[in-house]
Amino acid sequence: MKITENLSKEEKKMLNSMSLRSFAMHADRMGPSKFHASGFTFCMLPAINRFYKTTKDKEAALTRHVQWYNCTPHAENLILGIVASMEKEKSLRGDDFDDQSITAVKTSLMGPLSGIGDTFFQGILRVIAASIGIGLSMQGSIMGPILFLLIYNIPAVFLSFYLTYVGYSLGSTFIQRVYESGGMQILTKAASTLGLLMMGCMTAMNVKFKTTIALSIGKGKPIALQGYLDQLFKGLVPLLITVGCFYLLRKRVNINWVMLGIFILSIVLGLIGVV
Amino acid sequence: MLKAALIAMLVMLLCYAGSYLTGNSYIDRPIVIGAVTGLFLGNLKLGLTIGATLEAVFMGALNVGGVISSEPAIATVLAVTFAVTTNISQKAAVTLTIPIGVLAAFVLLALKNGVMIIFAPILDKFAATNNQKGLIFIHFLSWFIYYGIYAVMTFIGVYAGSSAISSLVKFIPQNLMAGLNTAGGLLPAVGFATLMKILWANKLAVFYLLGFVLTIYLNLPAVAIACIGIAIVVVMAFRDKDILDLKKKKSTMATKVNSNLDQKQQEEEDFFA
Numbered sequence: 001m002k003i004t005e006n007l008s009k010e011e012k013k014m015l016n017s018m019s020l021r022s023f024a025m026h027a028d029r030m031g032p033s034k035f036h037a038s039g040f041t042f043c044m045l046p047a048i049n050r051f052y053k054t055t056k057d058k059e060a061a062l063t064r065h066v067q068w069y070n071c072t073p074h075a076e077n078l079i080l081g082i083v084a085s086m087e088k089e090k091s092l093r094g095d096d097f098d099d100q101s102i103t104a105v106k107t108s109l110m111g112p113l114s115g116i117g118d119t120f121f122q123g124i125l126r127v128i129a130a131s132i133g134i135g136l137s138m139q140g141s142i143m144g145p146i147l148f149l150l151i152y153n154i155p156a157v158f159l160s161f162y163l164t165y166v167g168y169s170l171g172s173t174f175i176q177r178v179y180e181s182g183g184m185q186i187l188t189k190a191a192s193t194l195g196l197l198m199m200g201c202m203t204a205m206n207v208k209f210k211t212t213i214a215l216s217i218g219k220g221k222p223i224a225l226q227g228y229l230d231q232l233f234k235g236l237v238p239l240l241i242t243v244g245c246f247y248l249l250r251k252r253v254n255i256n257w258v259m260l261g262i263f264i265l266s267i268v269l270g271l272i273g274v275v
Numbered sequence: 276m277l278k279a280a281l282i283a284m285l286v287m288l289l290c291y292a293g294s295y296l297t298g299n300s301y302i303d304r305p306i307v308i309g310a311v312t313g314l315f316l317g318n319l320k321l322g323l324t325i326g327a328t329l330e331a332v333f334m335g336a337l338n339v340g341g342v343i344s345s346e347p348a349i350a351t352v353l354a355v356t357f358a359v360t361t362n363i364s365q366k367a368a369v370t371l372t373i374p375i376g377v378l379a380a381f382v383l384l385a386l387k388n389g390v391m392i393i394f395a396p397i398l399d400k401f402a403a404t405n406n407q408k409g410l411i412f413i414h415f416l417s418w419f420i421y422y423g424i425y426a427v428m429t430f431i432g433v434y435a436g437s438s439a440i441s442s443l444v445k446f447i448p449q450n451l452m453a454g455l456n457t458a459g460g461l462l463p464a465v466g467f468a469t470l471m472k473i474l475w476a477n478k479l480a481v482f483y484l485l486g487f488v489l490t491i492y493l494n495l496p497a498v499a500i501a502c503i504g505i506a507i508v509v510v511m512a513f514r515d516k517d518i519l520d521l522k523k524k525k526s527t528m529a530t531k532v533n534s535n536l537d538q539k540q541q542e543e544e545d546f547f548a
Contacts, residue, residue, distance in 0.1 A: 022298065023297055024298075027414060028414045028415075029394075031395055039414060042414050062407075063402045073298055130331075137310070142310065152300075156300070186512050186516060189515065193482050197485060197503075198501065200487035200490070201487070202486075202497075207467070245467075249468050250472055262464065266454045267455065270453040275456075275457045
């Protein structure tokens, strides 16, 4: 299905402008009562100015949008599009259209979209970009950071524009339909599989441990413990430590405590001469 | 040292503040900001390797849902600056600056939840009076103030901290240093664990093991593993879609059969009536 076919030239211009503005949406820092309220409103300005003619209507629309708002960058452009389509509806139908529903749709979409967005952008896309980038950077290649940025940002920029269009064209029933068709489940599972595979790769590449303990039996050469550990299972300690951290975090232990724990464990191991 | 401090401040403004004007493009992630700091300080290679190391450590410092656990950017800039300008080893620089990242996150949190709230009522007022220029102005003003403070903090950190850190490192005994190096090697585990928490499903856990084994025994590069992963995922997704379609078909068939039966019964009843 082509998503741009029913849009006028002015509407396309408006959607492009909103998508461009969305790159600076998260710039504001106005405390926990607002989060990115001004950012969202900033992105909505083209739509508000287009659909509402009187100052009174504009004031009402602006007041509606300067409420607490937060969502994953790029994924949130779907909300921008949907909300813009609802504002259009509101401007056409006037008082027949309950403006509460705009706020309701906006707030109810933030949570699920952040969930999907965080998983996709930070859990998958960034992990793949970072695992490739880290490998190259470690060898001292400038391609490390460059590839990292390209792999992450090319899909991100594309989706920013695409999702604004999708949201605007399909309106507020869209998300419901996707959920009901079951497509979302398949997508989430695929994304998690790829993510976990890359996590395993990252763990093996980046978590490092080496013990210097050597047992001397009789008069022979001392036997290094690390050799035995490697024969048993290569990278056993890093794997166990990572899974252990995961277990603790899952039990809702604060991440800073886990970090501190590793810090103290390492120093103790250093002091007693294990490493 | 003044020059290094100024460079660190500039990098913070350019990358850290800049990332929020470019759609959270991750130019503030350690792997990028480390390289940029290294480039400006004249030691790109050191910047690249420290950046890559810290990227792994701070893999999980994602600020998911607005919760800030650590500040990777400032830790990376300080680590690279200290490693280039003082004589401390790369590993020591990395390990010493990790707590700075956590500490910085607390300052940031106080700033975010305390000082910056003065903008909230102004925003409401501008919205109620349709003052769009004002709204745009404070949107970017709050950005400028917040990240400005951060850049100045980095400047002070480098200017005052360098000599303190290098003299501190001289006094650290060998054993403790080995411990610190081990910590640097193990800390990435926390980052990966955070991400695994998001991705985890018991049925999919074997793929984590697969990724680990492919890397540690076969030494495959990440690109190769990503490609293998994509192949697996595509096959799996198509199979899942087939199963879903079958299920749907089955349920529609079932309702059809049921309605057929109902009809037949109805006819029989009509016949006997």
